Amino acid sequence: MSTLHQFVKDYLEEQESFFLDVSKFVYTHPETRFEEYKSSSYMADACEKAGFTVEKNTANIETAFVATYGSGSPVIGFLGEFDALAGLGQEPLATEQKPLHENKGNGHGCGHNLLGTGSFAAACAAKEYLIKNNLEGTIQFFGCPGEEGGSGKTFMTREGVFDHLDLAFCWHPSPTNTIMSLSSLANYQVYFEFKGTSSHAAISPHLGRSALDAVELMSSGVNYLREHVIPEARMHYAVTNTGGHSPNVVQANAEVLYLIRAPLVSQVDDIYKRVCKIAEGAALMTETEVTIRFDKACSNYIPNRSLERVLYESLEQIGAGTPSNEEKVFAKEIWESLRPDEKENYLDVSRGFGYEGDGSEFEGKYLSDEISPYIPSDGMLMGSTDVADVSWVVPTAQLSAATSTLGTPLHTWQMTTQGLSTFAHQGMFRAAGSMALAAIKALNEPSIVTEANEEFEKFIAKNPYTNPIPTHVQPSQLNERIS
Ligand SMILES: [Zn+2]
Numbered sequence: 001m002s003t004l005h006q007f008v009k010d011y012l013e014e015q016e017s018f019f020l021d022v023s024k025f026v027y028t029h030p031e032t033r034f035e036e037y038k039s040s041s042y043m044a045d046a047c048e049k050a051g052f053t054v055e056k057n058t059a060n061i062e063t064a065f066v067a068t069y070g071s072g073s074p075v076i077g078f079l080g081e082f083d084a085l086a087g088l089g090q091e092p093l094a095t096e097q098k099p100l101h102e103n104k105g106n107g108h109g110c111g112h113n114l115l116g117t118g119s120f121a122a123a124c125a126a127k128e129y130l131i132k133n134n135l136e137g138t139i140q141f142f143g144c145p146g147e148e149g150g151s152g153k154t155f156m157t158r159e160g161v162f163d164h165l166d167l168a169f170c171w172h173p174s175p176t177n178t179i180m181s182l183s184s185l186a187n188y189q190v191y192f193e194f195k196g197t198s199s200h201a202a203i204s205p206h207l208g209r210s211a212l213d214a215v216e217l218m219s220s221g222v223n224y225l226r227e228h229v230i231p232e233a234r235m236h237y238a239v240t241n242t243g244g245h246s247p248n249v250v251q252a253n254a255e256v257l258y259l260i261r262a263p264l265v266s267q268v269d270d271i272y273k274r275v276c277k278i279a280e281g282a283a284l285m286t287e288t289e290v291t292i293r294f295d296k297a298c299s300n301y302i303p304n305r306s307l308e309r310v311l312y313e314s315l316e317q318i319g320a321g322t323p324s325n326e327e328k329v330f331a332k333e334i335w336e337s338l339r340p341d342e343k344e345n346y347l348d349v350s351r352g353f354g355y356e357g358d359g360s361e362f363e364g365k366y367l368s369d370e371i372s373p374y375i376p377s378d379g380m381l382m383g384s385t386d387v388a389d390v391s392w393v394v395p396t397a398q399l400s401a402a403t404s405t406l407g408t409p410l411h412t413w414q415m416t417t418q419g420l421s422t423f424a425h426q427g428m429f430r431a432a433g434s435m436a437l438a439a440i441k442a443l444n445e446p447s448i449v450t451e452a453n454e455e456f457e458k459f460i461a462k463n464p465y466t467n468p469i470p471t472h473v474q475p476s477q478l479n480e481r482i483s
Contacts, residue, residue, distance in 0.1 A: 004129075004440055005317040008433045011125045019121045019432075020425060022046050026113035027092070027419050030084030030106035032478040033150035036063045039082040043116060043143055050124050052141065059159035061475055063145040064152060066161070069127045072136040074166040074449045076439045077394070078123040079387060080116035081147045085109045086478060090416035095333035097413045107416040110148060111173030114403055114419060118171055118428040118435075125436035130443065137443045140165070144386070146475060149189065149259075151296040153386035155475050157393055158467040165394040166449045167307060167442055170387050171431040173415075173424065174400035175346070175408050177320050178372035179312045182352060182381040184301040184388055185234065185261040186268050186468065191295055192218060192279045193241075196288040198252035208250025212243045214286040215254045221278035222258070229271055232380065234261040257295070263380055265299050265468045295476060297468035301388035302459060305376050307397040307438075307452040312374040314437035315399055318430055323367040327423045331366035334405040334414050346407040352379045367423060368402040383410075392465040395452035399434055403427035 012019070022043060029038040040063040044054045047067035058064035088107035089100035099105065123141035130137055142161070146152035153162075162168065172180065194215060199208030222235055229235075236259045243251025258275060262268045276292060283290040323331070338346075347359045355372065390396050403424040408414050418424055442448040 005314070005433070005437050007129060008125050008436045008440070009318065011128050012121060012429050012433055015121070015124065016429070019117055022120065023113045023117040023425065023428065024420065026082050026116060027108050030089065030103050030108055032086050032106055033083050033146035033148055034061065034063055034152070034475050034477045036083050036145050040065060040143055040145060043080070043082060043120065046120065047141060051127065059156045059161050061145060061152065061155060063143070064156060065143040067123070067141040067143070068138060070130050070138040072138060074442060075138040075140065075164055076126065076442060077140045077142055077162060077165045077168040078119040078435060079142050079144055079153065079168060079170040079390060080119035081112040081144050082116040083112055083146055083148050083150070085148055085411060088411065088413060088416050090413040092417055092420040093330070094417050095330065095337065099413070108419045109411045109413070109416045111403055111415060111419055111424070112147065114173045114424055114428040115171065116143070118401070118431040119169070121429065121432035122169065122435035122439070125432065126439040126443070129440045135443055139439070147386055149478065150475060151298040151386040151469065152475065154296065154298045154389040154467065154469055157389040158469055158471070162390050162393050167439070167452060168390050168394045168396040169311070169435040169438060170396065170398045171435060172398065172400045173403040173427065175402055175404050175406045176350070176368045176372055176400060177315060177370065177402045177430065178400050179308050179315070179374045180398040180400055181303050181308055181375070181377050182301070182379045183263065183303065184381045185232070185263060185384045186265040186298060186300040186388070187259055187261040187384045188268050188272050188297045188468070189257065189259045189295040190272065191240070191255055191257050191293040193255040193291045193293065194253070194283060194288045195291070196252050196286065197250070199250045201248045201250050205250065209287045210250050211254035211288050212251035214282040214288045214290065215239060215256045217285055218256060218279050218282040221281060222275060225274060225278065230262060230267060232263050233267065233271055235271070235275070261384060263300055294470055294473045296473070298384055298386045299388045299392055299468055301385060302391040303376070304391070304395040304397055304452050304455055306455050307395050308374065308376065310441055310448055311397040311399055311434060311438045314441065315434040316371055317437060318433040320369050320371050321402070321423070321426045321430060322369055323423055327421065328366055330421065331405040331423070334418065335366050335407060337414060338407050342409055343407045346409065352377065352381065362406045366405055368406060389467065395456040397438070399431060401427040401431035401434070
């Protein structure tokens with residue numbers, strides 16, 4: 001009789017090429033938020049091939065789906081993503097920036113080809129265990145689109161897609177093997193569209209009312225606001241419509257997209273209301289009109305310590321990898337392509353996860369071959385994730401598995417180029433194995449489910465959840481507003 005972790009490892013090894021094909025397909029078909037038609041359909045087919053029943057169009061999102069196997073309790077969910085980023089198309093396995101303009105220039109700069117496939121592989125391994133041991137329980141894989149700037153899971157949470165789950169697992173590609181025990185920033189993303197009056201900018205400028213002026217004045221207002229918000233808050237913007245390319249036409253239309261982040265949704269909401277006042281002020285000053293269109297939002301992440309401990313123990317049993325010499329040579333070149341401030345920033349992020357060194361051992365090492373100790377942290381990851389909203393409705397645990405060179409920042413060409421490496425795929429299988437093992441333990445030991453839910457209920461009793469996306473807002477594609 002093999003041990004549980006050996007069962008998981010053997011299964012993933014047997015099925016390796018099946019899962020590698022999924023990861024490669026998603027990588028080579030990079031699609032941005034809510035446009036992941038090819039990736040979603042390929043993964044849904046793979047789920048059917050693996051014996052799951054698939055329901056598509058989940059929460060009325062065309063590229064969302066749920067794959068289910070089994071019946072009864074516990075119901076264990078694995079969260080998968082497969083969306084890419086615009087502008088990060090990059091030749092795979094290159095040691096310098098080589099942009100690819102095919103596929104609209106999109107690229108997997110956040111490793112979601114690995115993320116989606118790893119969670120799917122975990123669901124398959126847990127399902128296999130259920131079958132072999134004739135156990136009661138339900139395994140679900142969630143095809144979650146639009147993580148990048150779309151908050152797909154927050155929309156899905158709003159529609160009750162995860163309400164029935166007993167536990168949920170997710171992971172993220174990264175340079176290290178660790179439990180993601182930090183909270184994350186909540187955010188709102190909102191369009192401000194200004195409408196003015198066009199006119200000849202030389203002959204009759206006095207007849208024009210510039211929407212672009214309104215965008216610029218709004219930006220000035222928000223820049224003054226920065227000093228008077230909490231230090232953890234972040235306000236970023238992108239001008240999504242400048243009103244055209246002619247300086248001799250007063251711009252009648254212009255639009256700016258704001259992303260406002262803070263540790264709690266209530267703090268984001270306060271800042272958002274102040275940003276709206278600034279937008280209205282800019283419209284008043286320029287005699288234009290502003291339309292405010294809410295795009296998406298997500299909450300802060302709620303760690304579940306008892307489930308994290310089970311996931312950590314599972315990660316330790318699956319074990320860290322040993323990078324080959326060839327992988328180290330490739331990683332050395334990636335390491336050398338990073339700027340000193342990128343390496344320094346990586347150390348700061350690592351310290352948030354409990355790392356105490358000065359980074360000197362990274363020099364000459366390049367790839368992680370260890371598992372970071374589990375240190376439950378009250379700290380904050382200065383980024384956002386839509387897994388957060390799932391964590392408000394079901395006990396959720398996440399890990400990160402080493403798939404890239406130490407120091408690699410997310411959303412860079414370096415991250416994209418490493419997304420098909422053998423090291424990345426080893427990390428993907430490590431994440432899959434750890435999540436599957438944790439789920440199998442929960443299938444065998446009901447106390448795991450009970451304890452995680454008791455901790456969750458205790459928190460929720462004091463902190464009731466409201467989904468941050470207003471009910472009338474629907475998911476929008478990246479380029480929908482940019483014409
Ligand atoms: Zn990501």
